Amino acid sequence: MAISADMFFLDPQAQGTLQAQIQQMVAEGILSGRFIRGDKLPSSRKLAAHLGVSRITVTLAYTELVASDYLSARGRSGYFVSDTAPKPPDAPPDVTKDDAVDWSRAIGQRFSGGATPTRPPDWNRFKYPFIYGQTDPALFDHANWRACALRALGQRDFTALTKDYYDQDDPQLIEYILRHSLPRRGIIAQPSQVLLTLGAQNALWLAAQVLLTQRRVAVVENPSYPAQTDILSQSRCHMVPVDVDTEGLPPDQVPQCDVIFTTPSHQCPTASTMPRARRQALLERARQMDALIVEDDYEFEMSFLSAPSPALKSLDEDGRVIYIGSFSKSLFPGLRLGYLVGSEAFIREARALRASVLRHPPGHIQRTAAYFLSLGHYDAQIRKMGTVLAERRRVMEQAIHDHNLQIAGSGAFGGSSIWMRAPEGVDTRQLAADLWDQSVLIEAGQHFFHGPQPPSNFFRLAYSSISSARIPEGIRLIAQTLSKL
Missing domain, CATH: 1.10.10.10 (Winged helix-like DNA-binding domain superfamily/Winged helix DNA-binding domain)
Known part of the structure; x- marks a missing residue:
């Protein structure tokens, strides 16, 4: 070199x-x-x-x-x-030195130590990885994704690859979302009402920053997505958790607030689905309070048991629902590509905020995704994933039944995980630690809950990253370890 x-x-x-x-x-x-x-x-x-x-x-x-x-x-x-030059030492010399800055005073706002847990980067070395949200190489259409990426690198797409979009997005990808993704959820929108984001989490952050202040109140589901808790904490709003039931967020329990954050189609993490009547009731409750609703519609594509309910946004006649969609869950998490749908006034501010922070998602990623979607590869992959996940779910439910484990919530439409309840008194963090040594990876449930004393006996089992053949033995090890706690 x-x-x-x-x-x-x-x-x-x-x-x-x-x-x-x-x-x-x-x-x-x-x-x-x-x-x-x-x-x-x-x-x-x-x-x-x-x-x-x-x-x-x-x-x-x-x-x-x-x-x-x-x-x-x-x-x-x-x-x-020289080929005989001195070799560097095995351990590099310690060149660190103490800062003269007192960082305990210098840091104005802390973002570390939140509710979002860390996941092992080497999850795929585990024999029984019941881990949520990771890409199974057996299910990903790598060949067609690579072909689309190469096409997006061609001279014809040079502008899409190299230009600074500033606050705009790839028109081909926006067109696909408007004509295909949103109509499947019953949503009709204009280009000015859609904004691409770096995944659903970035969409949540943009929505929270635009809508919330220190004086405003946000209602969140309990339990709920841990990263959402961190995002709302950063906005410094007043956060009010409301317990969900088997049908999701109960509208009659929602107190006076400014913004309601909900996952009606596939509640996180219980996987419960809000029926249409309750969706109408939640919209009416928001109308009474003049509140907004942020709808996170993650995993709606994984409805392999029955057709998904209409999105809350599709029932909204007031323009008070802000919709979040994502391709990261259905393709691969490293894609970091999602979108916001809302009224023009909201999207205008979210677009300006995005431009000042990260400008726009990379043009090459946008154009590659546009080709992958428009050429039909995405629909083919969703069908394949639905078939495989349905079989894995069947095997998992049978194994859970055989070992007398208790399901707390599994969802009526599908998804990629099952919410579990261990016996009272069991700390699933200890369960997860004991299973770790047996090459079994599960997700303890405490970080999903709000409050100083969250329930300790819930955990989540995902089947998106483990083959059907390994599920029964993994469930047996979980049941065996549970019996010893």
């Missing part, structure tokens, strides 16, 4: 001659491991011009380094790190 001259700079405060400084920079680069054996040094002419010194100064420094066996000269080819 060629070492760039830009990696060298002279310190005006340094001691010693210019030649000695250059020697020291090269030697330190080799000893730190930044320059490795065989790397080519900048030519003496190029490095001299970059540092603003005479060429002879660089040449003399290189000559001394050759004599010390740090460098070797290869005729007209130039100078290279």
